[in-house]
Amino acid sequence: MSVVILVISIFNVEFYAVVPSIPCSRLALIGKIIHPQQVIHSVVHAVMGMLVAWCAAVMTKGKFQFLAVPCTPSESLDDAVPQMCLNEHHLFFLLSGAFMGYSYSLLYLINNMNYLPFPVIQQYKYLRFRRSLPLLVKHTCVESLYFVRNFCVTYYFFGYIPKVWISTTMDLRIDSKLHPLDTLTGLLDLSLFYHAWLCGVFLLITWYIAWLLFKIYATETHHFPVQPTFAEETDQCLPKILNSNPPLIIKFLALQDLMLLSQYSPVRRQEVFSLSQPGGHPHNWTAISRECLSLLNDLTQRLIAQQEAAAANGRVKQPAGELKVSPQTPGALVTEDMSFQSQRSNIAPRASMSSLVKSSLMPLKTSPGSDVGSPFSSPALSCKMGILDVNSPWHGSVQSPQVTRRGPKLWTSGSDLQMNGSHHESFPLLSAAGVGSEAVQPRVIYTWLQNKQQQIKTFLSKRVLIMYFFSKHPEASIQAVFSDAQMHIWALEGLSHLVAASFTEDQFGVVQTTLPAILNTLLTLQEVVDRHFKLPHVSSKPPRISGSLVDTSYKTLRFALRASLKTALYRITTVFGEHLNAVQVSTEHKKRLQQFLEYKE
Amino acid sequence: MCSLALFPPPPAPGDITLYEVNNSLVCGRLHEQLTFQNQLADLPVLSLPKETLKAHSRLEHSTQPAFIHHRESLWKGCLSAWRDVGLCGVLKEIANAEEEGLQWVKAGSRYLLAVCHWLSSLHGSLFPHLSLTSEDMIAAFSQAVDWAGCTIRAFAWHPHTSKFAVALLDDSIRVYNSNSATIPSLKHRLQRNVAAMAWKPLCASILAVACQSCVLVWHLDPTSLSTRPSSGCAQVLSYPGHSPVTSLAWAPSGELLLSASPVNTAMLVWDVSTENCVQLQWFGGGGVTYLAWSPDGSKVLAAAPSAVFRVWEAQMWTCERWPTIKGRCQTGCWSPDGSRLLFTVLGASVIYSLSFSEYRGEMQGQVGGSKTASIVADLSETTFETLYGEERIGGEIHSMVWDPTGERLAVIIRGHADVPESQTVIAVFRTRNSPVFELLPCGFLRGECGAQPQLIAFHPCFKKGALLTVCWSTGKISHIPFFFMSAHVPCTSSSPSPVIASTSVCE
DSSP: OHHHHHHHHHHHHHHOBSSOOOOSBHHHHHHHHTSHHHHHHHHHHHHHHHHHHHHHHHHHOGGGSOSEEEOOOOSOTTOOSOOEEEOHHHHHHHHHHHHHHHHHHHHHHHTTTTBOOOOSSOOOHHHHHHHHHHHHHHHHHHHHHHHHHHHHHHHHHHTHHHHHHHHHHTTOBOOSSSOOTTSHHHHTOHHHHHHHHHHHHHHHHHHHHHHHHHHHHHTSOOOOOSSOSSGGGGGGSHHHHHHSOOOHHHHHHHHHHHHHHHHHOHHHHHHHHOOOTTTOOOHHHHHHHHHHHHHHHHHHHHHHHHHHHHHHHHTSSOOTTGGGTTTHHHHHHHHHHHHHHHHTTTOHHHHHHHHHHHHHHHHHHHOSSSOTTSTTTHHHHHHHHHHHHTTSGGGGTTOOHHHHHSOHHHHHHHHHHHHHOOOGGGHHHHHHHHHHHHHHSOHHHHHHHHHHHHHHHHHHHHOHHHHHHHOBOHHHHHHHHTTTHHHHHHHHHHHHHHHHHHHHHOSSOHHHHHHHHHHHHHHHHHHHHHHHTTSTTTTSOOOOOTTOSSOOGGGGHHHHHHHHHHHHHHHHHHHHGGGGGGSOOOHHHHHHHHHHHTTOO | OEEGGGSOOOOOTTOEEEEEETTEEEEEOHHHHHHHHHHHOSOOOEEOOGGGSOOOSOOSSSSGGGSOOOOOOHHHHHHHHHHHTOHHHHHHHHHTOOOSSOHHHHHHHHHHHHHHHHHHHHHHHHSGGGGSOHHHHHHHHOSSTTTTTSSEEEEEEOSSSSEEEEEETTSOEEEEETTBSOOOEEOOTTOOSOOEEEEOSSSSSEEEEEOSSSEEEEEOOTTOOOSSOOGGGEEEEOOTTOOSOOEEEEOTTSSOEEEEOSSOSEEEEEETTTTEEEEEEOOSSSSOOEEEEOTTSSEEEEEOSSSEEEEEETTTOOEEEEEOSSSOEEEEEEOTTSSEEEEEETTOOEEEEEEBOOOOTTSTTOOOBOSSOEEEEEOOOEEEEETTEEEEEOOEEEEEEEOTTSSEEEEEEEOOTTOTTOOOEEEEEEEEOSSSOEEEEEEEEOOSTTOOEEEEEEOTTOTTEEEEEEEETTSEEEEEEEEOOOSSOSOTTSOSHHHHHHHHHHO
């Protein structure tokens, strides 16, 4: 029994993820199910289920205890030697255990149970556990009922296969006196059903408790020191962790801790605002704010790319006038990046990031009038989308016809480059070269290819079955874009609380230097998010399932992001008030800030 | 300790309290008030008499009476009863069945039904409020003095701007804004029997409404000119077993919403944008009737329908339990820094004070309350000899508000129902929280003839002192300013002008 729990816990630990993976089409879902990792998961769970069922059977005693039992003595007494017969009840039990293990594993995948949702409010572990216990028991009872029902149906149809197999391999007879279980009358045995259900409840409760405890322990708040007391602890302090690239869970915990400290702990806030002892540089604040801002900027870029993809998708047929909107936004963004960069040009990751974005945006800027269908601008566009998405979970969903059709060569080369090593500096060259070569290529071949692909696509789309598998669920792809938004929400909350607290607590004025950059980032993100919510399907809410054990909060993270972004801006404007007029921001943003000051957003 | 005997005598009948200046309340006639209000600010003085409101358009809860009764089979009836009401419904359906030949089933279900009734009455005798209908329950626990009969049922100031929402008897909500002429009127199918409202802090226009069956969250566009926002702007937050909702509280940081129902022992913590909720279960007490979040966001008062209340600490969500001797906690309010809680209990005409150790983020999971509550004011009945005769004032305290600067405390004192001459009045105290807590009498507020105070609320960022808004039983909403110089500026967004302005007024 303890072995089982140990194995299950190991699997919980191995498979957890802070960012849920959301399959965008049915094919992706099937692909996930037959993924070798998932197959191993399922097989091991089935074996473990069988083991638990065996334990349960042994504990129950009675007619379930052994696989082989002496046959009931037949009337003809010429059989002197008592024969061993197959105990079908025992077999039924074992198989039901295996079935439940497999079903659990399948549901684990489908419901994204490996996703670790962070709690809305902080509570002690015991209280959190106690709070979820009634729900867990209820959920288990109901689910076990469904599993047993499904298993009975399966056994009714396929039960004879294992029965015959076991009886032949172990040389056991099938007792002809007893009712075979794969008939209707055999399965209508209430005691058998009850025992199977009880075994299922037992199995699921132990597994779910292991899962729940893991979840509670993994998402427990961790206290990262802001300033290292000893030299050895330097690697564990908050600014260091935020700026390095730790496993995602540690990054999440660090951001959560940042949010909590900024909200509740004046002492630790003071450490953030403090200056370094020799030199007097605000290293802590610089590191924290830089990381938060780069996170938020990444999100902005991603959303812009997504919007452009959506715009291009919608208007493939009428390319002219499509770029009316986009040249302005990237332009504004680039200038913003420039200003930001000029402040701290020595920061390597920022610089490379902005250069990357700029390089891909350059063609757009130079030829704003040209249509997107021409080979001059489209590779750049698709390039950019490819690059931005390689590392994000959105990777799967981006394979829209737009990208796959246009310049697939460039896209792969771009991503290969990204994979091989982060030589961002060389990228502009390559991009420029790619644009050049694309321009040199004879246009005839290109159009021919395009036509061919169009034909294949229309041919395929007529086949209903293929469409069924390939059609993307709009809701799922939107969820995928915002799947790691929890990180951004905490960054927003932490940053805004720190800035608001700095109004009274920041003695050296370290926050003032970054305030324009923070405001710029937040306002740009606000614009982009506003525009994003105007896309189809984004602003409609998925139906809420209340009182379910499985957390589905990742489905509505985009709304949380929008709300906390607005709250963050209001938090800053409410505290600073009229003083914000002295902060240097662009006139457009100034107008927006005025709206916030008047509570009209 | 402060008592009513120390108060200046109430103003003469016919006079209306206009404002406070130089530490004394100024009274005057009605026309003076009008001229005065004009120069005060552009706050609307409203009159919402009962007659202008439309009565309930439909009294029935469902559309059932509009259709011809259709006889369905017992099986179908049971199914629908199970869906609508649950086990009791099924039993009732079977017991009332007209089919023959099911005598023993019918008898059995009748017995079971009797057992159910007996059990529920047992439960009701433990917690008497559970036997009330939901409307009576709201009326009993609402902060409004006469919730059932008055036109104004709930009132809420926006925490940052001059904007307020008024919930009316006809289940509509009107939003008044001093800067705009449009008055949005909010109506929703589920918006019935509004008990409380709360604006989301750090947000332009999100209003949470506690209704009979759910919590509605209205997302209003502050720049919109429409007077009738569609019900699509409202987000419905419902949870099984959590109705009627009688109190709401937003976290001052604007992220979480608390909702409470006297029927449900758990209070719910909502993450409104994702519609996720966490139950904070605490058995005993029978439910939660009133919530007050301290202005610094560190603690929450949760009153129960029985003689106990709790103070939650809002970081790790642990609580301290406070049993009271006399009765349930009726109302409570926090000092601006969250270090002191004033509360009153039903059946005692005194104000209790409870101090908390100063909040620091390091002491996680501790509420830090003092051992006992102390009595700071005695508001038992006192007779005032005035030129116009004898007036008896005093009794139980119905609701209590503290202004954001922490210098004025307004209290609605409800007279005894059986004594005709005792009346419901508003008493105002001058308060100081540091270095020592002080409560000094200021005076009584009087409205028009025959008008009883219904609801009181302080403007959250009045720059020249404090501004008390009073909703009267006649449907009138008036604003009474208290001009004083405050060390604590309520809204940090305000310019330094209030100090100058208030000094000029004082001179």
